[in-house]
Amino acid sequence: MVFGFLGFGKLASALVEGMLEANCCAADEVLVINRHPEDLVRRADKLGIRLASRPRQLVQQSDAIIVGTKPADCLQLLREVRPYLDGKLLISVAAGISLDSLQTAAGHRTRVIRAMPNTPSLIRQGATAYALGDHATAKDAETAEHIFSSVGLAFRVKEIAIDAVTGLSGSGPAYVFTFIEALADGGVMMGLPREIALQLAIQTVLGSAQMVRDTQQHPALLREMVASPGGTTMAAIETLEMRGLRYTIMAAVRAAADRARELGKG
Numbered sequence: 280m281v282f283g284f285l286g287f288g289k290l291a292s293a294l295v296e297g298m299l300e301a302n303c304c305a306a307d308e309v310l311v312i313n314r315h316p317e318d319l320v321r322r323a324d325k326l327g328i329r330l331a332s333r334p335r336q337l338v339q340q341s342d343a344i345i346v347g348t349k350p351a352d353c354l355q356l357l358r359e360v361r362p363y364l365d366g367k368l369l370i371s372v373a374a375g376i377s378l379d380s381l382q383t384a385a386g387h388r389t390r391v392i393r394a395m396p397n398t399p400s401l402i403r404q405g406a407t408a409y410a411l412g413d414h415a416t417a418k419d420a421e422t423a424e425h426i427f428s429s430v431g432l433a434f435r436v437k438e439i440a441i442d443a444v445t446g447l448s449g450s451g452p453a454y455v456f457t458f459i460e461a462l463a464d465g466g467v468m469m470g471l472p473r474e475i476a477l478q479l480a481i482q483t484v485l486g487s488a489q490m491v492r493d494t495q496q497h498p499a500l501l502r503e504m505v506a507s508p509g510g511t512t513m514a515a516i517e518t519l520e521m522r523g524l525r526y527t528i529m530a531a532v533r534a535a536a537d538r539a540r541e542l543g544k545g
Contacts, residue, residue: 280308280422283341285334285356286348287313290372292322293401294345297429299326300403312337334360343368343422350374350542357384364389368419370409370426372396374445375542378412378438390415392423395444396430398452405431406448410438442543446536454531459484 282304284291291311298304306327312334313319323330331337338344338360344367346353353373357364364385370392371381381391391412399405407427411420420435427433436444459480466476491498506512519525 280304280342281340282309282426283331283337283344284309284311285337285344285346285360286352287311287319287322288347289401290396290398291345291347292326293403293405293430294347294396294426295326295328297400297403298426301425301429303425303429310337310341335363338363338367341367343370345426346371346373348373350376354380354384357381361386366390368392368415368422370394370423374449375539377543378410380543382412382414388414390419392419393438393441394423394427395441395449396427397448400427400430403430406434406451407431408434408436408441408444408448410436410441442536442539443532445539446532446534449539450531450535454528455484 282295282298284295287295295309295311298309299306307329309326309328310331311319311323311328312331319330331340334356344364346357346369348356350373353371353376357369361384365388368390369381369385372394374395376393378391378393381393382389385391392409392415393412394407394409396405396407400407405427407430409420409423409427424433424435459477462480462483463473463477466479467473471479487501490501494501502516506516
């Protein structure tokens with residue numbers, strides 16, 4: 280199978296590297312194109328993948344096409360190559376573009392999948408959810424699973440859940456980065472050198488997340504292990520609850536999901 284990447288930014292590059300590392304495909308089975316060919320040539324040479332001169336050529340020579348362009352450019356590009364998409368698999372990672380919109384732009388005989396990966400895919404720690412269009416097959420789902428599991432975890436969901444995924448894991452890394460920054464700033468405020476405070480914050484978040492994964496226990500149970508009665512942690516948790524941390528995070532997920540829904544309506 281030949282995989283064609285329409286748009287070859289950082290995420291698409293990470294996907295290709297993950298696919299090659301996981302032996303999902305050979306380097307000569309990957310065809311790419313981008314608006315900035317000077318940068319593309321360097322990265323393509325490094326990976327050993329092939330370059331296409333035009334979108335039409337890429338689509339014609341590919342079995343599965345992954346669209347990694349900006350959402351604003353996605354549908355117009357698909358309309359331009361629509362005659363060559365007939366019967367092919369199209370996987371979109373463009374935020375907010377619905378399966379219906381993708382299907383209309385690509386043609387009714389195109390097999391369409393909509394996916395929502397996140398930026399930790401760049402370091403093979405991604406979280407991706409994907410939804411199948413009406414014409415996509417079980418084999419197409421396997422293809423998507425192979426692609427996205429090569430850079431982290433992949434989950435098949437119904438399209439109605441994709442906006443929620445956008446609010447949680449799609450935008451979620453920004454929430455975590457903000458939390459790490461605030462945690463480190465708290466340490467600096469209390470007298471720690473900034474570099475030590477930042478490293479402590481990073482390791483605390485990393486270790487805590489790994490502990491949830493490894494133990495498979497509910498986060499509330501693990502929190503109880505830290506929060507002894509009348510202790511320092513309970514005093515801190517009281518402040519977090521009074522300031523509405525839990526509600527604020529849930530509201531952030533809702534706001535991002537709602538915004539994704541708005542973008543999907545055009």
